[in-house]
Amino acid sequence: TIQNSRVTSRLKLTVIGQIMGTYILAQSEDGLILIDQHAAHERIVYENLKQRYHSLKVQSQSLAVPETLELNFKEADFLGSILDDLKMLGMVIEPFGETTFVIKAVPAMIDEKEIKPIILEILETALVKKDRFSKEDWLEKCLVLMACHSAIRANLNLEHIEIEKLLADLEQCENPRHCPHGRPIAITWSKNQIEKLFKRVL
Amino acid sequence: TIQNSRVTSRLKLTVIGQIMGTYILAQSEDGLILIDQHAAHERIVYENLKQRYHSLKVQSQSLAVPETLELNFKEADFLGSILDDLKMLGMVIEPFGETTFVIKAVPAMIDEKEIKPIILEILETALVKKDRFSKEDWLEKCLVLMACHSAIRANLNLEHIEIEKLLADLEQCENPRHCPHGRPIAITWSKNQIEKLFKRVL
Structure with a gap:
């Protein structure tokens, strides 16, 4: 023990x-x-997840079949601005043309099927809250969503x-x-x- | 089932x-x-115990070594008056001289060590309550005491x-x-x- x-x-x-x-x-x-x-x-x-983020000890798992995200301009703009931070959470997402992105890896604790709805919910909240959605805000929301979606x-x-x-x-x-x-x-x-x-x- | x-x-x-x-x-x-x-x-x-009393299906176990009860006159008088009913509860008690009684058998569910304190408590209550202690009263008290003393x-x-x-x-x-x-x-x-x-x- x-x-x-x-x-x-x-x-x-x-x-x-x-x-x-x-x-x-x-x-x-x-x-x-x-x-x-x-x-x-x-x-x-x-x-x-939070501890791994802060201690830079994130664990990712690559997706066998990368998943694509088709976004609108505003969503693509916001997502593009947070890619580096998402990587620190274990989410490896890369641009793939103007408003398309590819999810290449997800945090080790998260089921890969769960990640797309999480990203879409973050983007939706970001566009609604605009300036009232700080980095701390979306990071927290992202951690909560990942925890909720992957918990038993x-x-x-x-x-x-x-x-x-x-x-x-x-x-x-x-x-x-x-x-x-x-x-x-x-x-x-x-x-x-x-x-x-x-x-x-x- | x-x-x-x-x-x-x-x-x-x-x-x-x-x-x-x-x-x-x-x-x-x-x-x-x-x-x-x-x-x-x-x-x-x-x-x-109550059901067995009312359906006359009492089960008694004889004591290997009968236990004696040394009482005062008032206690002996009351106990002598309820011996027949006690027998229907599975308690076989017999007079043994003026104020002495012998417990010969106890209800099958009751540990024989528990019976003497139960009898003494009934007698004590009877002498305190006198006329306010009906047959239903002491019978109920006796059942409750036997249940309490023998329950796990x-x-x-x-x-x-x-x-x-x-x-x-x-x-x-x-x-x-x-x-x-x-x-x-x-x-x-x-x-x-x-x-x-x-x-x-x-």
Whole structure:
């Protein structure tokens, strides 16, 4: 096990199981924890991508069949201006004629099928927000979208070992409490709260 | 599986596990259920004993070494007056001199070590309440005490098969929602309630 001084690593979670193919139940030293597997994985992917971006340790996977993007002039103009930054995120996109681009590689954590909708959503937001869409803004949005699109879904049965890995990765996160959209990752009930629910204590 | 037309039997509970050695987690078709194992077993024992009493199908176990009860006059007077009813509960107690009694057999579900404190508590209450302690009253108190004393405790690890048995027995109960003391046996969270906790829905 990995040594880690963060508070969450002291939770010492014991996996109990998965319910509805969507939530993970675990026991901590103080009570019961219910974890939203999609939200948890979003947080893990988000922080991983962000850290790799900032530490220049991006991991890309080349596409066997490069995908083309046919854009309008405004979209092409914006995309052309952010290609260098996208490369630092692991997205290798190259111009291919006036308003056409080719996606040559995607971040290693992202399914290649997911990347085109992400780019198109970024471009759409950029054209709507114009000057109110700073580099920090689209970078953040890009990380959130990549995390959301590549995170494991709800209604997916996980093996025990996959659950263990997910919880271990979550404990390594800087903010293991909320997904990148701000929704809670975990709901906890302390031993005392449970005893109150059962009227074992007042 | 047993055919049963009661509402609870349609819960189709799937055992997920036990937490804190005290609560059982199960998934129903609609959500998550947390069950207090002691409260659940109290209910099961209570209804079983009550049913056997009313259907005259009591099961007794003889004590290898009969236990004696040394009482005062008032206690002996009251106990002497309820021996026939106690026998219908599975408690075979016989007079043994003026204020002494011998416990010869106890209900099959009850640990023989538990019976003496139960009798003494009934007698104590009888002398305090006097005329306000009807046959229904002491019979009910006796059933509740026997259930409480013989039910599995909290902080006891159960095997999966024991948990399955407990839930199956609970589903056969007339009132599977509350223990004989009136405390809740189960806390439930519907799928929708869980989604709200995680802000997946509003």
